[in-house]
Every structure is written in structure tokens, then in C-alpha cells.
Amino acid sequence: MRRQNNMKTKKINKSGGFTIPSDIRREIDMDKGQAVDIEVEAGKLIISKHTPRCMFCRTIDGVVRYQNNHVCSKCIKEMGDKVDG
Numbered sequence: 001m002r003r004q005n006n007m008k009t010k011k012i013n014k015s016g017g018f019t020i021p022s023d024i025r026r027e028i029d030m031d032k033g034q035a036v037d038i039e040v041e042a043g044k045l046i047i048s049k050h051t052p053r054c055m056f057c058r059t060i061d062g063v064v065r066y067q068n069n070h071v072c073s074k075c076i077k078e079m080g081d082k083v084d085g
Helices: 022-027 073-084
Strands: 036-041 044-049 063-066 069-072
Touching: 063 073, 069 073
Parallel strands: none
Antiparallel strands: 036 044, 063 069
16 A cells, blocks of 8 residues: 555455555544445546435435435425325
């Protein structure tokens, strides 16, 4: 592992994974086993703490957990409107 300023280099293992070093996890208050979100942006891999998103519109605003799914208040309202109308 090579560290330059705040950069570390890790090798991807045979199963395609890698370990986030403990000092980095501590720095961002991330526990072992915690879910992460992985995105590609401008050719870079972005890994961040998992943020629940609405299963329909993918927003992170106003999201609640309902029967093991995450749904936002806007989608809940739209579903209610369709049922009532």
C-alpha cells in the first residue's frame, strides 16, 4: 500500500474486491460491514457511505423505509393519488 498525501493504492483481489484501510474508515466514521454506494464519475470511482434512495425515483429526499423498501414522500403521495383517483 502506497500513501501520498491522502491517497492510498490498493490491489483488487481475485474476487474483484478490496479493503478500505481502517484509518480511512475511522476518518469518515465508517464501520466494518457498512453498506457503500459506488458510482463512476468522469472516469473516477466514487465510494461513499450508503444513502437510502427511493426505489422509484432514486431521490434521497424524504425517504422512509416501508416493508423492506425505501420510498420517498413524493412517490408515496403520487401512489395515494392514483389509488384515490
